[in-house]
Amino acid sequence: MGMSAGYNLARRGVKTLLVDAFDPPHTQGSHHGESRLIRHAYSGDPAYIDLALRADTLWKEAEQLSGTELLVRSGVLNLADSTVYSFNGPIEEAKKRKVQVQHLDAEEVRRRWPALNIPGSFAAMYEPDAGYLYSERCISAYRQLALGHGAELLTNTPVVNVTAREGSVTVHTTNGDYHGAAAILSAGAWFGKLTPFVHLPIKAIRKVVGWFESSPVFAAGNFPGFTLGAEEGGYYGFPSIDGAGLKIGRHDTGLEWKPGTPLAPFGSEASDEGDLRKVLESYMPGAAGRLLKGSACKYEHTPDEDFIIDCHPLHSNVLIAGGFSGHGFKFSSVVGEILADLAIGGVTTHNIQPFSLSRFAPPDHSRTSLILEGI
Template sequence: MVYDTIIIGAGTMGIAAGYYLSKRGKRVLMLDSHNPPHDKGSHHGDTRIIRFSYGEGENYVPLLLRANELWRDLEKESSESIFLQTGVLNSGKEDSTFIKNVISGSATYNLPLEVLSSEEINKKWKGFSLPETFIGCFESMGGILKTSEIINSYRNLASSNGAEIRSNSKVVSIKPNSDKVVVSTKEQSFEAESLIVAAGAWSKWILEMLDLELPLQPLRKTFGWYEAKNSYEYPNFPCFTFETDNGTFYGFPSINGRGIKVGRHDGGVPVNPDKPLRKFNDKDDLELKKFLNDHMSENDFTLNEGKTCLYTMTTDEDFIIDQHPVFKNIAIAAGFSGHGFKFGSVVGEILSDFISTGQNRFDLSSFKQNRFKKIS
């Protein structure tokens, strides 16, 4: 059988692309070296934040607004609850680039945003204890995406549309040309008219099979849930992202008593994704506790559970969403640098558009792979 499209990687972006292509009636094969949803990539840990007045840059906002529409569509089609509207507090020093981008993005796209002093924040949410030098930008429309429910919904819907998913199928070679691609695992080979690479932490090695050398570095990251008092419980406490002198941290309210969830966004240790990650340890715990003790009113946090995951970083921390420079029947989604999950729906749609029509509705100039070409 010749497929219309083979997708390497059935995690966040790949499974979404598989769904949108299968919805168009395409014959789709998804290959994954594990069995999504799983804890070997970047989508586990139950929850991800979605925010809209984006501190990483205004060029992301149109993608986020479309992603939000598509998440609501998925919720209806799957009959699953995948979103909790908690609001998101972005906080840091007023002159930080992140905070400036949040404020400018909300103005450009007319997004609801409440700018608050640290005193106002500490009064509004009793759980916070922010220094006087901080301000906060509260996005009421932001909140929580449920990762496992999303991956499973896309997987079930794609399967019901006829898409084929082969788990535990590691790709060992790719032979492309302009009108077909042959992809081989250890067990067998498959042929398709087009290919999508969305292999997460393994993207660098997959793309090397296609003669693309891109600066993609997997990092070990940590996050944990901490026992917390009622002031941190959903729905009375928001999600948050904080830019501090000691790093950038993010967090979630306690849901069903599990505890306040917190992680560090920047930093991280380079790793080989084929080797087991070093488990969450006392050093990781101390780093997250220090953030909590410095910025929350409670000062006696007890770890309930700590976990590790993978970020796949580009050197500029922006995404790669593009077509292969030689083979236009190959689309690429890689290097989501720890802030990609919220875009999964729209990236899946974009990849589907690339493959189906060669067109898309967005300005993706910031995300092209050729920005990494060496200047001689």
Template sequence: MTFDHIVIGVGGMGSAAVCELARRGQRVLGLEQFEIAHANGSSHGLTRIIRLAYNEHPNYVPLLRRSYEMWRRLEADAGEELLVITGGLDLGASDSRVLTGALEACRQHDLAHEHLSTGEIKSRYPAFNVPDGFEAVYQPDAGYLRPERCVTAHVAEARKMGAEIHERETVLGWEHRNETFIVKTDRATYEAPSLVVTAGPWASKLVSELGAVAKPKRQVVGWFQSSEPALFEVDRCPVFILDVEEGEYYGFPIDSRTPGFKLGRFHHLHEDLDPDAPRREPDAVDEEVIRRALRRYFPAADGPTSLIQACMFAMTPDRHFILDHHPEMPGLTIGAGFAGHGFKFASVIGEIMADLAAGGVTDHNIEMFSLKRFAS
């Protein structure tokens, strides 16, 4: 069977890429080894932060603006709420990377924001027990996405536009011959002049050049019951990034579709893994990584555990994405290394993948995401 494009991996990025290629009238096949919106990779967790005051690098902000637009378009197409606005806090000491990075993004891109003192944080958000001297950047456009519903919506829209998407079909390998990509799965063999790899932590198994630069990592998050749940409701608890001596934590308010206050630590235990044989079950050590922050900074949420869940993501050395063509096979488009902060960008990354795969170039500024930056 022959297609214009084959997309391997139909999670957050792949579902968006398939959808955008189908929107452009391309004959596209998406191959997913699990079911759609599965919990085995990087595109689940009930809620995922989206924010404009991007402390990681100001260059992400234009992509985020487009991402918001495209999430809203998907909401309209799907007829359901996918993006919930809560406002967002970046909290830390005055010289912390999280705080200074968020302020720099706001200043460079003229983002609406407030710079809050310790007293203002505690007065406005009594659930937060931040240390004396801490400050925060409040940005009103932040919120969270519902990742499983986002993936499902992208797939549904793609299918409406003619895309073929196969679930529970594992890619066994691929080869490039006579400007054609030949993809073999456990069911069939497919051909296309264009191959898109958006396979999350499995990407390095499909593209050898990613082996040293997109390494699979294990991550754990938890949901906890609060003794004062009203403090953690959407109107009183924004999404947040908290930079403290125990690490950088991120969290979410309680809403009607989640089992409690959600908290995790970025990069958790910095644990490497094989995505085909991961350590899926969280243990007491995993829980304590999160509990130590709950006890100190969110004591009213230090109640019974509702759920603890492990996931995986691929980490690059500089924690920035890889969005590029393969250096020797321009028909191979790679989206990888999203380093645990990529899902919010999935809608615009789908557009970028479609641009690169169908036209060879994109109008988006993706220079900092080149695979070539690791060549040395």
């Protein structure tokens, strides 16, 4: 989110500084692991669909400007047990916005993707124009574009404190103090490091993904990205890209993580591989081969799993972008555009009302930051 905002500000001629405790792309945030789904038909507030469509356009623009392939239209197959979840709402809203969606029963799913072993109680929503993003390439592309427009990037520069007043923000780092007229905080799962200046209802969660040896039918070009909702929980995944194996992760559950403490590596919990393998054996047995690789990453959950995009309650020149709850990466191109709109003019044409911080109980504030990603 921060790198995208940095590009959007710099290209509009704003003097822009980005501050990161690491050197993006890196493995300390929520963007590593090669791929992220991009879908357009969405549950929840219809604003998500509008933002997903705009994000898609902006990803293609970034792709052209950077000369790097960022988005693959593999299609995304959303599967769910009808006793757990219904696709009726998302399909209705998607069709209003002319998003291509197909509502499939279990028999049609099995006919089109014979490698799937789903019971008759399942249904699906297939999005042929959806797909996946190469997440680390996306970060690199926006970094290249931001710097090309004159932005400055401080890497390996942890923030130790932030102070703000009207018209001025100071970021105190291990490498000195930096001053600006406005700030955007996009600290992801590290927002806890900014308390008490900003206290958000965000819980950092350790999550894992695994890549499993799979038959050729699950290879990229043959198989789409997917989501799966069943009694076992909520899962998502990707076809095997360049022989890396089918990638799968679990969206729900997870262990709370305290920012700044070591993140337990994949395999530290029996459920790391166990939960993923159980679902593959049940529904995609041809992808339940040996584990090729595992990785641990971080979510930043809000109580309702909706985003926070708003001004700081006490400082109108400080913007907050967080709580993306494991489904935000696809939106980062448009969120950067929104944040630049707000930082420059105080308004945006995009509907961000559902992401207001005021929907939560008023927090207790007193301390702040320029553009921060992964403090």
